[in-house]
Amino acid sequence: xxxxxxxxxxxxxxxxxxxxxxxxxxxxxxxxxxxxxxxxxxxxxxxxxxxxxxxxxxxxxxxxxxxxxxxxxxxxxxxxxxxxxxxxxxxxxxxxxxxxxxxxxxxxxxxxxxxxxxxxxxxxxxxxxxxxxxxxxxxxxxxxxxxxxxxxxxxxxxxxxxxxxxxxxxxxxxxxxxxxxxxxxxxxxxxxxxxxxxxxxxxxxxxxxxxxxxxxxxxxxxxxxxxxxxxxxxxxxxxxxxxxxxxxxxxxxxxxxxxxxxxxxxxxxxxxxxxxxxxxxxxxxxxxxxxxxxxxxxxxxxxxxxxxxxxxxxxxxxxxxxxxxxxxxxxxxxxxxxxxxxxxxxxxxxxxxxxxxxxxxxxxxxxxxxxxxxxxxxxxxxxx
Numbered sequence: 001x002x003x004x005x006x007x008x009x010x011x012x013x014x015x016x017x018x019x020x021x022x023x024x025x026x027x028x029x030x031x032x033x034x035x036x037x038x039x040x041x042x043x044x045x046x047x048x049x050x051x052x053x054x055x056x057x058x059x060x061x062x063x064x065x066x067x068x069x070x071x072x073x074x075x076x077x078x079x080x081x082x083x084x085x086x087x088x089x090x091x092x093x094x095x096x097x098x099x100x101x102x103x104x105x106x107x108x109x110x111x112x113x114x115x116x117x118x119x120x121x122x123x124x125x126x127x128x129x130x131x132x133x134x135x136x137x138x139x140x141x142x143x144x145x146x147x148x149x150x151x152x153x154x155x156x157x158x159x160x161x162x163x164x165x166x167x168x169x170x171x172x173x174x175x176x177x178x179x180x181x182x183x184x185x186x187x188x189x190x191x192x193x194x195x196x197x198x199x200x201x202x203x204x205x206x207x208x209x210x211x212x213x214x215x216x217x218x219x220x221x222x223x224x225x226x227x228x229x230x231x232x233x234x235x236x237x238x239x240x241x242x243x244x245x246x247x248x249x250x251x252x253x254x255x256x257x258x259x260x261x262x263x264x265x266x267x268x269x270x271x272x273x274x275x276x277x278x279x280x281x282x283x284x285x286x287x288x289x290x291x292x293x294x295x296x297x298x299x300x301x302x303x304x305x306x307x308x309x310x311x312x313x314x315x316x317x318x319x320x321x322x323x324x325x326x327x328x329x330x331x332x333x334x335x336x337x338x339x340x341x342x343x344x345x346x347x348x349x350x351x352x353x354x355x356x357x358x359x360x361x362x363x364x365x366x367x368x369x370x371x372x373x374x375x376x377x378x379x380x381x382x383x384x
Contacts (some may be wrong), residue, residue, distance in 0.1 A: 004169055005077040005078055005079055005165065005166070005169045006077060006078070007075050007076075007077045007169065007170075008075060008076050008077070009073075009074070009075055010074040010075050010076045010085060010145065011070055011074065012066050012069055012070055012074070012145070013066075014062065014066060014299050018299055019062060022056075022264055022295075022298065022299075023057060025263070025264050025265075026053055026056060026057040026264055026265065027057060029053060029263070029264075029265040031046065031050070031265075032046070034046040039279075039280075040278050040279035040280050043244075043269075043273075043279070044269045044272055044273060044276070044278075044279045045279045048272070048276065048279050049265065049268065049269045049272065052268055052272065052287065052290070052291070053264075053265050053268060055287055055288075055291065056264070056268065056291050056294070056295075060287075060288055060291045060295075062292075062295055065288070065292040065295070068113070069109075069110065069113075072087045072089055072113070072116065073087065073088055073089060074086070074087050074088075075087075075088055076145070077166065077169065079162040079165045079166055079169075080158070080161070080162050080165070081150050081151070082141050082146065082147055082149070082150060082154070082162065083146060083147035084138055084139070084141065084146050084147075084162065084163075084166060085109075085138065085139040085144060085145035085146045086109075086136055086137060086138035086139065086166065087109055087112075087116070087135070087136070087137040087138075088134075088135070088136050088137075088170065089116050089120050089134070089135045090120070090134045091119075091120040091121065091132040091133060091134050091135075092120075092121070093121075093122070093123070093129050093130070093132035095130070095132075096120070096132040096133055096134050097132070097133050097134070097174075097175065097176060097199075097380055098133070098134045098136065098167065098170070098172040098174070098175035098176070099119065099133040099134065099135055099136070099175065099176050099177070099178060099376070099380070100136050100137075100138070100163055100166075100167060100175060100176070100177040100178070100190075101115070101135060101136070101137045101177075101178055101179070101183075101365075102138070102140065102163070102177065102178065102179030102180075102182075102183030102184075102186050102187055103137070103139075103140065103143075103179075103180070103181075103182075103183050103365075104179070104180050104181020104182045104183045104184070105143075105181055105182045105274075105306055105309065105310075106270070106271035106274060106275065106293065106294075106297065106306070107181065107293060107363070107365075107366075108139065108143060108144050108293050108296045108297075109137045109138075109139055109144060110289070110292055110293055110296065110366075111180075111363065111365040111366050112135075112137050112365055114365075114366065114369040115135075115365060115369045115372060115373055116135050116137075118369070118370075118373045119132070119133040119135050119373060119376070120132060120133060120134065120135055122377075127373075127377065128377070131377040131380070131381055133376075133380075134172070136166070136167065136170065136172075138163060138166065140159060140182060140183065140186065140306070140309065141154050141158075141159050141162065141309075142154060142302060142305035142306055142308055142309055143302055143305065143306045143309075144296050144297075144300055144302060145300060148301075148302070148305045149305060149308055152312070153312065153316075154308070154309070154312055155309070155312035155313045155315075155316040155318035155319070156182070156185040156186045156188075156189045156309070156312075156313050156318040156319040157189045157192070157193070157316065157318040157319075158312075158318075159186045159189070159309075160186050160187075160189035160190040160192075160193050161193060161195075163177075163186070163190070164190065164193065164195035164198070167195075167197065168195075168197070172197065173196070173197045174197050174199055175197055175198065175199065176198070176199050176200045176201070176202065176380050176383070177190050177198065177200075177201050177202070178201070178202040178203070178372075178376060179201075179202075179203060179204070180203070180204035180205065180362075180363075180364070180365060181204070181205065181362065182309055184203045184204055184205045184206070184207075185207075185313060185318070185319030185320070186319070187201050187202075187203050188201065188203060188206060188319065188325055188329075188349070189318055189319060190327070191325030191326070191327040191329055191349065191350075192321070192323045192324065192325050194325075194326060194327050198327055199327075199328070199380070199383050200327060200328040200329065200330065200379060200380060200383045201325070201327050201328070201329045201330070202329075202330040202331075202332065202375070202376055202379055202380075203329065203330070203331055203332070203340075204331075204332050204334070204337070204362075204364060204365075204372075205331075205337070205338050205340055206329075206331055206340045206345040206349060206351075207319070207320055207338070207340075208340070208341065208344035208345040208347065208348070208349075209341075209344055210344060211344075211347070220343050220344060223343050224341055224343050224344075227339070228339060228341045228342075228343070231338075231339035231341070232341070235337075235338065235339060236338060236339070239338060242273075242278050245270065245273055245274075246310060248307075249307040249308075249309075249310035249311060250310045250311055250313075250314035251311070251314070253304055253307035253308050253310065253311045254304065256270075256303075256304065256307055257303060257304025257307065258304075260297075260303030260304055260307075261301050261303060261304060264294075264298050267294060267297055267298050267303050268291075268294050270303065271290075271293065271294050271297060272290070272294075274362060275290050275293070275363070277336075277361075286366070286367075289366065321348075322347065322348045323348065324348050324349075325348060325349045325350060326350050327350060328350055328352045328383060329349050329350050329351050329352065329353075330351070330352065330353035330354070330355070330375065330379040331345065331351060331353070331354050331355070332355050332357065332364070332371075332372060332375050333354070333355065333356045333357065334357050334359070334360035334361050334362070334364050334368070335356075335357065335358065335359065335360065335361070336360065336361030336362065337360070337361045337362045337364070338362070340354075342354050352382075353375075353378070353379050353382070355375050357371050359371070
């Protein structure tokens, strides 16, 4: 007998009946009306969603993308009563650093497929073989092929504990973590938890804002850069004016879940908000990659489960707490994304690397993997 989690091989194999059901539902979509001339002001534009649904129904081939995902070794295990699905790709390079990669919402393990090769086999991708990684990519609890939450309480902090247990179960006694969006919340909670073996955390965002103390806030605002000040009044304010999805997922995820689970067009439109920049940048979208993410949510019925992550964090404060993260932390800042303001983030995080890039956005793992890979290599090399 052992208390160590048991690890089983896993392979994605969506039943043909599910593909046929999806095709029928897409063909029978009931479309809402739209106020002429409003564009994306009221939400996802009708013409954008129809175009994406048409591709999903008539041109997209799930089996091609399923096969690509299955090229990577996948496993499941049970931690704290939850089935956790994960990719695990070991490097052939001696001394490779184990690295936990944490995806966001509405993303999945698919976010990292363009990074796994360069991280695990830098020699084959023009990199320094001494900066190789063993890569572990879990589906967050309640996302993808990780099981729906068996009970309340699965916030970012509890996920962090579960993933620390997973890294131990895989035999890693010295490892790093990286995350973006929801994965950044879990990653920062790992820094707060500071489990044995965690050497550093690399994040795409730290969601930190001016102090609640008016005098202290005034001092902080006086110290920030012009770019940070512009972000607070521009990008951040713009996000908050449109992030209705966040408020609903934080408060009424179950009600939302009926529509997401019953209507593939509804799931697609809901996920498209962030992927298309509120519907305004749909022409720059890698459509089939986006549809693969949506398909993962649809086939696993995890639209509602992933929304519960927001509910749990909103009620526990996890992910946004000012508890100290004393683990060495790197922040990668991309121009088309929420901008981490270093002055605010340093209040509760041991930031040792802060990199501003001249391209890239919220889904940089997918759109600009070269930048992220290079930054990960530099950060963890400095921790050796």
